[in-house]
Amino acid sequence: MKTHANIPDADGFYEAWLSAHEGLSDEQSTDLDARLVLLLANQVGDQAVLLDCIAEARRTAVPPAALSVAKPT
C-alpha cells in the first residue's frame, strides 16, 4: 500500500470528488462513494494492496468520542 503522496493534483482531485456529491441526498452520496470504491479497487487490481487499504481505512476511523472533545488549538 502506497502512503506517500501519489495523486498528481491533490487539490483538484479533492474538488472533483466534492463536486460529484453536489446536490445529492446522503443516501445518494454514500451510494456514489461505494461505486467509486469499486471502480478504484478495479484500477488497483492487487489483492494484498486492496486488503491493506481496507484494514487501514478501518483502523483510521476517528472514534465519536474524539470528535466531540476536539477543539481548535
Place this chain on the structure above:
Amino acid sequence: MSAESWKFAPAYELPCWPFVAPPDLGSGARIRYPVVIAGGGLAGLTLACDLALRGVRAVLLDEDDTVGVRGASSRGICYAQKSLEIFDRLGLYERIRDKGITWSVGRTFSGADEIYAFNLDDESQSEQPPFINLQQFYLEWFLVERILEIGGTDVRWKSRVATVENGADGVVVEVQTPAGAYSLECDWFIDATGANSRIRDAMGLQTHASRGTDRWCISDVRFKVPFAVERWTWIDAPFNEGRAVWQHLMADDVWRLDYQMGGDADPEAISKPEVAGARLRQQLGPGVEFEFVWIGPYGYRDHLLETFRVGRTMFIGDAAHVVSPFGARGGNNGIQDAANLGWKLALVLEEQAGDALLDSYHVERYEAAAENLKVTSRTSRFLAPRSAAEHRIRRAVTALARRHEFARRLSNTGRMAQANDYSPSPWSGAGARSVQNIAFDDTTLMRCLGGGTRFLGFVVDAGPALEGLAQLGARWPVAFHAIDTASPLAAHLGVSAGDVVLVRPDAYVAARLRADDPVSVEAALRAALSRDEPTGAPGAAA
C-alpha cells in the same frame, strides 16, 4: 382479485423394495462384514455402488424401503461434472443423461436487466457436460437399480441403526428391523444417514451447526412456457417484491422456482397454495396454465464436523457437512466424498494400502467441505445483506455491473460446484487436482479407471522408460499406459515428452514425475498408498 384454483400433480410413484430377513437374525452368532454403510441417500448409495464395482461386499442399511424423502419432492437437483464422471465410471451416466436436463449457461438479473452470464462449457473438455438437472429421487432410484444389477451388495431395507460401538478392532452395530433386532460387526462403518445423523450425535461429535435467518420457499411447478434451459437467477426480481428468485428446469417438464421471502416470513403462510400460486401468477403472467408438484419452505443451515474419521467410523455426505444450497455444493460433495473413500477402503481391505490412507479421506474431504462452506456463506451474504452498508455495497455492484464487466464478477448468486483441489499432503506432495473425463486413443479416462482398483500411470512418449515403470505394476496397484504428446489427455494434463503422471482411482493427479526415474515414481506410490513396502501382489484384476 378473483380467486384462482390451484392444481396439484399426482404424487410421484416411487419404487419400493421389500424387507428380507437377513441371515444375522436369529443366527445367534454375530457375523462380521468388511464394510457397513448406514443410509441410502446419494452419498451412501454412491459408496455402495463404487464398492460393489471394486468387489467389496458391503452391507447397506436403510431405515426406509424407498428412495427420496417421504412427503417431500426432490431435494438436490443439479449434478456437477465430477459427479457425472463418477456415475459414468459406475455405469449409470447414460440413464441420468437421458432422463435429466443438460445445461451449461447461467444468467443473473437485477430487476429486468441481465447483469452477468457464464457458460461452463467454455472450461469443459470432459465427455460429461458441466451439469445435468434431475430430481434427486431419480438419481437414488437409478443407483439402487445399478447396485442390485452389479450384485454383491447386501441391501437391507427397513433396517435402522440403533447403536454403534466404535471399537478399536471392529465396529458393532445394532440394527432394528420389522422382524426384530440383531447385531452385526464390521471392519469399517460408514455413517451416511444425513444432516440429522443420530449416530454422529450419539458419539458426541462437534458439528458447529448454525441456521440462517434468510427464508425461502420452493415451488416445483409444471407448465409449458418455452423458458430457456438455463440457470436463471434474479438478485431482486420485480415479480417477487424485489427479492431473489431462482428458475431451473428438471426432468418431466418440472421447473424449480425458488423464491426468497422476507426475513420474518411465516413458513406455513408462504407455502399455502393460494400464496405460492399468487407468486407464480406474478412471474408467469395471466393465462399460463400450471400445476404444482411440490411447495416447500426452508431456511439455511450449515454444519461442519471436525473430523470425518473417528477410528473405524467414517462420516460422508450431509452427516459430515451441510452448506446453503447455492452452487450445488451439497449433494455433489456427498457423491464426491463417496468416490474419495471407495477406492481407499478397497485398497486397505486388500492390504494394498496402509490404514493411514483412510486419514487422507478426512484431510481431503474436510478441506473440500470447508471451502464449500466458505463459498456458500459468501453467496448467502450477497443475497441477504445484513445492514444498510451491505445493501449499499450490493447496490454499487449491481449498478456498475449493468455497464462494466469487472463488476459482473462481483455479483454472486452462487459459484457452481467444481471438483475441489487438495492441498499438498503426506499422500500427495504437490497437492492433488481432479482430471476431467478426457476421450483419447479410442477410450476415455473413466473407462481406463473401471475394472479393478489401481492407479494409472500415463507415460508421455514413453520410449524405453516404460519397461522400468511396468515392473512397478507387479508390486503396486498401478498400470502404466503410453500416450503421445499430441493426445488430448496429455494436453489436458499439461505434460510433455518423458513425463509420467500418476492418476488415482478417483481421477485425481497424485504426482507428476519423470518416466526415467522409477525410484521417484515408486516413492510417490508408497506415499500415496500409506504403505512402506510393496505387497508383491499385483493390484485387483486389471
